[in-house]
Amino acid sequence: MSIAVLGGGAFGTALAVALGRKRAVTLWARDVTGLHDTRQSPRLPGVTLPDAVTVTGDLNEAASRDTLLLSVPMQQLSTLLDRIATPLDGHALVACCKGIDLAEGVGPSALIARHQPGAVPAVLTGPSFAGDIARGLPTALTLACGDEPRGRALQEQLSTPVLRLYRSDDMIGAELGGALKNVIAIACGACIGAGLGDSARAALMTRGFAEMMRLSARLGARPETLTGLSGLGDLTLTCTSDGSRNYRFGLALGRGEDFDPSVTVEGAATARAAARLSTELDLPLPVCSVVADLSQGRLTVRQAMDTLLSRPLKDE
Numbered sequence: 001m002s003i004a005v006l007g008g009g010a011f012g013t014a015l016a017v018a019l020g021r022k023r024a025v026t027l028w029a030r031d032v033t034g035l036h037d038t039r040q041s042p043r044l045p046g047v048t049l050p051d052a053v054t055v056t057g058d059l060n061e062a063a064s065r066d067t068l069l070l071s072v073p074m075q076q077l078s079t080l081l082d083r084i085a086t087p088l089d090g091h092a093l094v095a096c097c098k099g100i101d102l103a104e105g106v107g108p109s110a111l112i113a114r115h116q117p118g119a120v121p122a123v124l125t126g127p128s129f130a131g132d133i134a135r136g137l138p139t140a141l142t143l144a145c146g147d148e149p150r151g152r153a154l155q156e157q158l159s160t161p162v163l164r165l166y167r168s169d170d171m172i173g174a175e176l177g178g179a180l181k182n183v184i185a186i187a188c189g190a191c192i193g194a195g196l197g198d199s200a201r202a203a204l205m206t207r208g209f210a211e212m213m214r215l216s217a218r219l220g221a222r223p224e225t226l227t228g229l230s231g232l233g234d235l236t237l238t239c240t241s242d243g244s245r246n247y248r249f250g251l252a253l254g255r256g257e258d259f260d261p262s263v264t265v266e267g268a269a270t271a272r273a274a275a276r277l278s279t280e281l282d283l284p285l286p287v288c289s290v291v292a293d294l295s296q297g298r299l300t301v302r303q304a305m306d307t308l309l310s311r312p313l314k315d316e
């Protein structure tokens with residue numbers, strides 16, 4: 001079973017490095033100049049691709065592999081899938097991006113099913129910084145696939161001695177955990193950046209997690225998926241580490257500082273998608289909604305805090 005990683009950013013490169021330590025891997029990127037010349041991605045400096053990784057700029061050639069790891073930002077997934085000219089019937093298309101598509105209001109597995117109805121969609125997600133994976137540090141992730149035999153095969157194929165995959169068949173739960181934790185991480189970063197304290201952050205993480213559970217349950221996920229690696233696990237990592245870009249974006253908002261717009265911050269678009277779902281489903285998601293406004297400059301951190309604190313008192 002051959003493997004290609006589609007996307008030469010930090011995460012795609014890290015996955016190619018980790019898997020390339022045990023087998024042949026193809027890495028596709030839309031701009032391969034740097035990868036060819038230096039064997040390093042500018043998005044993950046200091047990490048060199050092993051010899052077993054073949055770099056290509058030919059998307060349809062890479063897409064002929066049996067297993068494709070889709071590692072572009074969520075809002076670019078549709079564009080990437082549009083560019084693949086051939087039907088990928090029977091291929092495993094593993095979403096490694098974390099988010100909700102703003103245009104369609106759905107996660108990656110639904111986008112894959114719409115673009116490639118004959119493919120087997122799967123989701124790889126959980127607490128894992130690209131740098132940690134590339135350095136070979138121990139990491140545990142969720143591999144979710146609705147097709148049990150294919151899910152088991154992917155679990156075997158993509159695990160390494162230090163990258164331990166736990167299998168699930170709940171793709172909706174796995175992808176929503178990964179998508180929504182980024183939104184809560186922005187809120188937590190803003191809280192710390194504005195000097196509101198660790199107690200307030202703990203409150204945001206807990207009430208944010210309640211929103212993750214609420215929306216996921218409404219969309220058909222199982223609660224135990226959200227309490228696993230892809231939900232609570234990744235929420236814990238991303239809300240407490242400045243290794244996270246979403247958290248750092250929030251820190252900058254809280255401090256009133258500029259943030260480099262070229263950095264991938266998945267939670268900003270996902271907050272908007274979640275706020276829309278909140279309205280459409282008549283489901284309260286107050287933290288997601290203030291993050292949507294905050295990241296679009298419609299609220300200050302002080303106003304966001306006042307909005308959350310002035311909500312009517314309620315049962316936990």
Ligand SMILES: NC(=O)C1=CN([C@@H]2O[C@H](COP(=O)(O)OP(=O)(O)OC[C@H]3O[C@@H](n4cnc5c(N)ncnc54)[C@H](OP(=O)(O)O)[C@@H]3O)[C@@H](O)[C@H]2O)C=CC1
Pocket residue numbers: 007008009010011012029030031043071072073074076079080096097098099128129130131263264266
């Ligand atoms: N970094 C991490 O630690 C982790 C990231 N993820 C997830 O992985 C996904 C990708 O993030 P990450 O790799 O970190 O992001 P990066 O910003 O490091 O890289 C994004 C890459 O995607 C490429 N890209 C953007 N748009 C397109 C497109 N339309 N077609 C092809 N390539 C495109 C960019 O190319 P170019 O350089 O040419 O702009 C860039 O190489 C995100 O959803 C993220 O949440 C998941 C776990 C960990």
Ligand SMILES: O=C(CO)COP(=O)(O)O
Pocket residue numbers: 098126127128129130182185234237238243244245246247264266
């Ligand atoms: O998803 C991640 C860790 O699991 C990476 O988080 P950031 O995208 O916030 O850097």
